Amino acid sequence: MPLIAKREFASRRNRLMKQMPANSLAVIAASSLQTRSGDTHYRFRQHSDFLYLTGFNEPDAILVLVPRRAKGETIIFCRDPDAEYQRWNGEVLGPEQAEQKLGVDHGFGLDAFTDIAEGLLEGIEQIYAPLDNATITQALPTWQARYGTKLGEQLLDIQPLIADLRWVKSSAELRAMGAAATISSAAMNRAIEATRPGLWEYQIAAELHHTYLWHGAEAAYLPIVAAGQSAEALHYVDNQRELRDGDLLLVDAGCEVEGYAADITRTWPISGQFNSAQRAIYQLVLAANEAAIAEVVMGNPYDAAHQAAVKMICHGLVQLKIIDGPVDEALKQQRYKKYFMHATGHWVGLDVHDTGPYKVAGQSPVLEDGMVVTVEPGIYIDSTDQTVAPKWRGIAVRIEDTVAVSQNGPRVLTSAAIKQIDQIETAMRETDYAPV
Ligand code: GLY
Ligand code: MN
Ligand code: MN
DSSP: OOOOOOOHHHHHHHHHHHTOOTTEEEEEEEOOOOEEEEEEEEOOOOOHHHHHHHHOTTTTOEEEETTTTTTOOEEEEOOOOOOHHHHHHHOOOHHHHHHHHHOOSEEEEEHHHHHHHHHHHTTOOOEEOTTOOOHHHHHHHHHHHHHHHHHHHHEEEEEHHHHHHHHHHHHHHHHHHHHHHHHHHHHHHHHHHHHHHHHHHHHHHHHHHHHHTTTOOOEESSSSSEEEGGGGTTOOOOOOBBBOOEEEEEOOEEEEEEEEEOOOOOEEEEEEOOOOHHHHHHHHHHHHHHHHTTTTTTTTTTTHHHHHHHHHHHHHHHHTTTTOHHHHHHHTTTTGGTOOOSSOOOSSSSSOSOOOOOOOBBOOBOTTTTTTTEEEEEEOOTTOOSSSGGGTOEEEOOBBEEEOOOOOOEEETTTSOOHEEEEEEEHHHHOOOOOO
16 A cells, blocks of 8 residues: 555645636646666656656656646546557556546546647646646647747746645655655664675665665665765765775665655764764764754744754864864854855755755745754865864764654654664674675
């Protein structure tokens, strides 16, 4: 049984249609297969908006929403169950099954789209569409011919309306994210236990992928497995360096379940034991992570978590003499930014960097029950940084959790991924797990 039920998809479509004027319709396209090389493709990933509204995981389909009809009409255009196509590519749902399986009002083959869309345009004065989608923009000349210059003015972007719906998660969505977080946490713990000097970053990535796939999930983004200096590049995904005794390993990796992502980062010593400089930086980042999580509560501005993390890190960096004080001055001058240069988090959901604004009317938005954020402070000290004592050079630590706003305070979905120093050192010392 899928975690997101058919009726939830129907209710999302209805909520979207309620926001659209009666004389409008929406055309929303699925993703297409992307060529990897020659005649091979990347693994298919559905467009998040299309997935949100249908739960349908085939390429090239088109969803049309017509709010003016009765209670609102939903039509899907999808691939016909052509025997030759299915011989090579496996089963497709087909338009007839689509009505029953997806709960849409009508299903048609893709070939019927242009003709039927023509008929649907009767009386329509506004068309909502994802304006960055090739399928839609290719259909535009037909509509343009019908509407002439009028269409240009009446063509509206559907994405902000869907983005707004996706922002607050339902209980079923939170269950999917909880499942993704649990699997991602297990993967992270296994990666910690697998670590030893002499392995390679890609071998740690293999541990992560193994756990995701074993549980029927897949990576929500390319895992960052960054040993030592690799972590100086924030989005390093090369994963080709050898793990060296004495270095830290920073791993930022999460999987997705039914399209819903978890986002975790953990950092641990390759030797299994933090040295004193690594420990000091780790403790500071952990304190910032915990202080920021405590701010992920209903009614707080989104930005409160970042402010808490910045204060903690700035204070700590002054104490450790990595930046000059006094703290107030360092905060005002943003001296911490040299070492903590990114935001403390982002929205998470169907996209790892999910929809949701970071400013509403110029203000940080207020957190509501069901919103999900990451909390991911970090400190990154370049190996070449001559402004700090040599013991700090080359230390990079990020600790990231996926946290849901709830009636009962912050719900850390990734809490099963160990992050206390004694937990990490004990797990690495006591494990008998040996990757092959
Ligand atoms: N995994 C990307 C991020 O943490 O934002
Ligand atoms: Mn993140
Ligand atoms: Mn991350």
